[in-house]
Amino acid sequence: MNAVLIAVGVMLILSLLRINVVLSLTIGAIIGGLAGGLDITETIKAFVDGLGGGATIALSYALLGGFALAISRTGIPEILVKAILKIVQREGDTQKKGAAKALIFLVLLAMAIMSQNLIPVHIAFIPLIVPPMIKIMNMLQIDRRLIACILTFGLVMPYMFIPAGFGLIYQGIIVDQMAIAGLDVALSDVPKAMAIVALGMVVGLAGAFVTYRKPRQYENIELETSDNLNKEVNTLHIIFAAVALIISIVVQVMTDSMIVGSIAGIIILYITGALKVKEADEVLSDGMRMMAFVGFVMISANGFSAVINATGDVETLVSGAMDIFNGNVSIAVLVMLIVGLIVTMGIGSSFATIPIIAAIFVPIAIELGLSELAIICLIGTAGVLGDAGSPASDSTLGPTAGLNVDGQHNHIWDTCVPTFIFYNIPQVIFGWIAVVFFL
Numbered sequence: 001m002n003a004v005l006i007a008v009g010v011m012l013i014l015s016l017l018r019i020n021v022v023l024s025l026t027i028g029a030i031i032g033g034l035a036g037g038l039d040i041t042e043t044i045k046a047f048v049d050g051l052g053g054g055a056t057i058a059l060s061y062a063l064l065g066g067f068a069l070a071i072s073r074t075g076i077p078e079i080l081v082k083a084i085l086k087i088v089q090r091e092g093d094t095q096k097k098g099a100a101k102a103l104i105f106l107v108l109l110a111m112a113i114m115s116q117n118l119i120p121v122h123i124a125f126i127p128l129i130v131p132p133m134i135k136i137m138n139m140l141q142i143d144r145r146l147i148a149c150i151l152t153f154g155l156v157m158p159y160m161f162i163p164a165g166f167g168l169i170y171q172g173i174i175v176d177q178m179a180i181a182g183l184d185v186a187l188s189d190v191p192k193a194m195a196i197v198a199l200g201m202v203v204g205l206a207g208a209f210v211t212y213r214k215p216r217q218y219e220n221i222e223l224e225t226s227d228n229l230n231k232e233v234n235t236l237h238i239i240f241a242a243v244a245l246i247i248s249i250v251v252q253v254m255t256d257s258m259i260v261g262s263i264a265g266i267i268i269l270y271i272t273g274a275l276k277v278k279e280a281d282e283v284l285s286d287g288m289r290m291m292a293f294v295g296f297v298m299i300s301a302n303g304f305s306a307v308i309n310a311t312g313d314v315e316t317l318v319s320g321a322m323d324i325f326n327g328n329v330s331i332a333v334l335v336m337l338i339v340g341l342i343v344t345m346g347i348g349s350s351f352a353t354i355p356i357i358a359a360i361f362v363p364i365a366i367e368l369g370l371s372e373l374a375i376i377c378l379i380g381t382a383g384v385l386g387d388a389g390s391p392a393s394d395s396t397l398g399p400t401a402g403l404n405v406d407g408q409h410n411h412i413w414d415t416c417v418p419t420f421i422f423y424n425i426p427q428v429i430f431g432w433i434a435v436v437f438f439l
Helices: 003-016 023-034 042-072 076-088 096-112 122-138 146-161 166-180 189-211 222-230 235-255 259-274 277-311 315-325 329-347 350-368 373-384 392-401 410-439
Strands: none
Touching: 003 023, 003 222, 003 277, 003 329, 003 410, 023 042, 042 076, 042 122, 042 235, 042 259, 042 277, 076 096, 076 122, 076 222, 076 235, 096 122, 122 146, 122 259, 122 392, 146 166, 146 189, 146 350, 146 373, 146 392, 146 410, 166 189, 166 277, 166 350, 166 373, 189 373, 189 410, 235 259, 259 277, 259 315, 277 315, 277 329, 277 350, 315 329, 315 350, 329 350, 329 373, 329 410, 350 373, 392 410
């Protein structure tokens, strides 16, 4: 058995059995390393050496969590939530409740999309906006699996299709890595190549709406965010919070660092008094704690990725699959897409998957006679496959962090499984169709 398949398989099986994701990643990496011919010392060294690559991401998310919770204390989320609550609390008016549901869906979808391209804060908006909405979602009996699908759609589809913000970074990585592999392509061609795949995600989102449209009961557990709805909102603090958000985004874009952007925003809240000094330590610590799980998973995923690379079995996996199908282009494309899915499911990052697969896939695709657009689509789709549905992906960890504040939303079964079904399956189908279309 191929070490990559073993490592990813062990990780996924343990996760589905509700074993902690960090522990699942660690065990999967060790077993995969041993299966790939590394001894225990080499496996552990590769894993430990890889952990450092996730430290920056972990610190970024910790500070984003602290900044998000500090912003939430100023009352910005409550303004939106109170407006929706007024609609919901009008008893006997089904139409109004339907409008409230639609408003929640549209607001979360719009914010998720903007978080990737227009205002590149990534998942930082989720702990800011989602927890205060939990009470309303319970009142409306909204299935949180649908919310997870909406958020993941907004976190994934924009960067694979829209060349701005994180989309520009992802598409730039595709172009750069393809050039390193020996094929120069234009950045402007990436959205054209990924359009059909993006349509597949739209189809998947529609499927999620149909599947999870029925009411689902949750226990009403009082949260601190619920108590905040009864507090008076300080207009001046709202203005300062808005200024802090704008400055944070500007600094993040200028420095290309979420860490510096978050610190800048926190400093503005300190200076203006929107974040009280006597409460600041507790607020920031609570926010960091809220995102700590995401950070630990991302660190572990980097160690997992390092072990997979150390085995050298990604290339073996691809070449072995190509030998089996012996020049059949359609089957070869499907196999490469599935290999991309397996790799990304394991390491949890589409951005990190591209360098791994591009060096292998580009020469094979050229040999198969694929056009430039077809190869771009192949690399881009194989990279993005698995971002939705992976236990180690921030596109699933982020939604879970917001939806599980009351302990009623399971990361694997309520976020990863639904997003895997409704996004990865359509992406494989539409990606395969797109590559064949561009032949």
